[in-house]
Amino acid sequence: MDTDVIVVGAGPTGLMLAGELRLAGARVIVLDQLSEPTRQSRGLGFTARAVETFDQRGLLADFEGLETSPVGHFGGILFDYTVLDDCHFGARGVPQSETEAVLGQWANGLGADIRRGWKVRGLVDDGAAVTVTTWSDGRETALRADYVVGCDGGQSAVRKLAGFEFPGTPATRAMYLADIVGCDIRPRPFGERLPGGMVMAMALGPTVDRVVVCELGAPVAERGIEVSFTELAASWERITGESIAHGRAEWASSFSDATRQVTEYRRGRVLLAGDAAHIHLPAGGQGLSTGVQDAANLGWKLGAVVRGVAEPDLLDTYHDERHPVGARLLDNTRVQGMLYITGAEADPVRELFTELIGYDEVKRHLAGTVSGLDITYPSAPGSHPLTGSRLPPRRLRTAMGTTTTELLHPARGLLLDLGTEDLLGKVAAPWRDRVRFVGAEWAERAGLDDVTALLVRPDGYIAWAAGADRDATTLTAALYRWFGTPTDPLAGPDIAVDPELAQ
Missing domain, CATH: 3.40.30.120 (Glutaredoxin)
Structure with a gap:
């Protein structure tokens, strides 16, 4: 064996898993096809339960100036999350690149072997181990491990090579995303719906604005497509009547509302976590946060199995506990997408949601759903009501x-x-x-x-x-x-x- 576990993908999920595995005493190699971390930060924060997950490993102090917000939203409809005890919407304004840097330094310091510029091209699970074929520096290399975990995102090579089923709903809307310099853009942090579509804008600094553009009738592709700043600026102007063409984009990308989840999180010696297991419309940092929690759930279990102190069937509890969480995530982001990016035909639904959110019981339900604070796992053995819930900070x-x-x-x-x-x-x-x-x-x-x-x-x-x-x-x-x-x-x-x- 070259290692106990190969983790494919050095995003937040893969790096979190690498650190958890090292703490559990497992040897781990992390492979990522990018030669260096991307500067693109699609995520700008994480939920309250992810804050707790980082805190339980002593990592919060490494996020400089981290702030939490008592106010959040559901599909762009604002409400106060402090209706729940100890609750907040989550950390805000933290670029995904910073999260990856913190987790990468932590995992590396624990002894994880992080290899960048390694592309996975083949995978074979022979029942006794998994062989991963990679391409790096112009040559092919085969690595063998007890287990492989795909943390390689929505287009996961591991998921495809291992033959996981990935059912769901195809994309119905396409959206552009960019960080723009040189424009004076009116803030629209929770989105603004106009006859031609929906736009969002928020300041990331004195000269940089994050914008999201969803134009009704725009071509739809389930997979993210290449987009130029010229195309994005033209779409922005068609919707808002405002020109941002005099600015420039530090980077631009696209995404969709395609919603899919694998039917099983484990097939033999291959497992999936994060976006490799579930994709959805981005809403409130839930994707990154759910991936980090997938990793926290799996890491100690997989570490115990490869060390021989637990039987492999302990890994079945990873699917049993996290698949329902992923399914619920997909449900709430589909609802949020309907509230966010559909046209005037959804106005009656938005009005009803706005009315319902005035009730504390509805606030508690939605706050728990979006923050992750309502997650509990099947409780056994014992009958105490706290069994299966999370240990509160005291x-x-x-x-x-x-x-x-x-x-x-x-x-x-x-x-x-x-x-x-x-x-x-x-x-x-x-x-x-x-x-x-x-x-x-x-x-x-x-x-x-x-x-x-x-x-x-x-x-x-x-x-x-x-x-x-x-x-x-x-x-x-x-x-x-x-x-x-x-x-x-x-x-x-x-x-x-x-x-x-x-x-």
């Missing part, structure tokens, strides 16, 4: 003082005991190479009043929780389910576990 009283978020930095499992007995630490002792035991008290416990213990996965989701009833049997089942067979089963108490609970 301050703790320990010998050194800390927060729940800081305890997740090493990307290990966490058994947080807020009681006074030491039984739970003994139960988890056989997994001490994978699960960190911490005894603490709440310094703040909003929403967690009855919680006396939590088992948390490396991705920050709660695998088991206890109130007054601290059931060691279901805790042991959860440890088996998520952290595999213990290295030294004799290190803890002898507790019988129902095999069905541990599956």
Whole structure:
């Protein structure tokens, strides 16, 4: 084997996955066909749940001047996200190039082997390993790994070579995107609909404006097409009556509202994450954010499998947990596209949405959907309502003082005991190479009043929780389910576990 895992694609999803794999103890090679990172930053921020994902690895401080916004939108209809506790729309004004730089430096510092200018041309999964054929510097090279993960975007070579099905709806609208210098453009940060189409504009700096143009009746292609600044400026003028032809574009691109998702996130030893698994209309930074969370969900599981401390069927939970999240993402972006870029025929729907968003319950639902804060995973074993949800950020009283978020930095499992007995630490002792035991008290416990213990996965989701009833049997089942067979089963108490609970 050349490595444990080959990750194809050095965008935010691929780099996040590389870092997670290294923290899990896996060797990883990242291949990207570009010889250097692109300067094009289609994304300009990320959602609240992505903020939490970066924070749990100690990365937020690396984003200079990061700001979150309490106000967001759904399909261009504004509302206040603070209707949810601890909620915000997400980070704003962060170019995707900065996100890639932060994640690239992090993954590289952890020992990921990032190779640029390597194009994937072939892929064979023989059941025992995967061989990837690449082209770099005028020569062909074959690399072999236990697993391959395609993080190579909407036109994923890995997805095509591995034969994943990619059903969905074709494009109905084409849009142009560019960063323009030398124009005085009136801001339209949430879009402006006019008889000829929809335009957006926002200042990225004192001299640079980001513009999006969607002209009704423009030619549609599912795949992004080459677009010149001349074409974009002409389309802008036809819609708005304003000329921006005297400016210039730092870069220009196009995209569409094509919406597709693979039927399975794993085929044998090949997996997909991010845009390689799902494409949709960009809306509120959800694409980048969902890809980063795909990586956080997959990384620790794949790392455990290649290290031999978990069975390969743990990888099936990646599809089970993330495919529904991707499907819901596609649904909400299709609705947002209808609100954003359709003509006057959708005005009654927009008026109804504007009316409904005045209700707090509707705000909570939409805020949770777009921010990602409503994501929960199937909860088993145990019956506590927190099981399957995300560990909220809270301050703790320990010998050194800390927060729940800081305890997740090493990307290990966490058994947080807020009681006074030491039984739970003994139960988890056989997994001490994978699960960190911490005894603490709440310094703040909003929403967690009855919680006396939590088992948390490396991705920050709660695998088991206890109130007054601290059931060691279901805790042991959860440890088996998520952290595999213990290295030294004799290190803890002898507790019988129902095999069905541990599956």
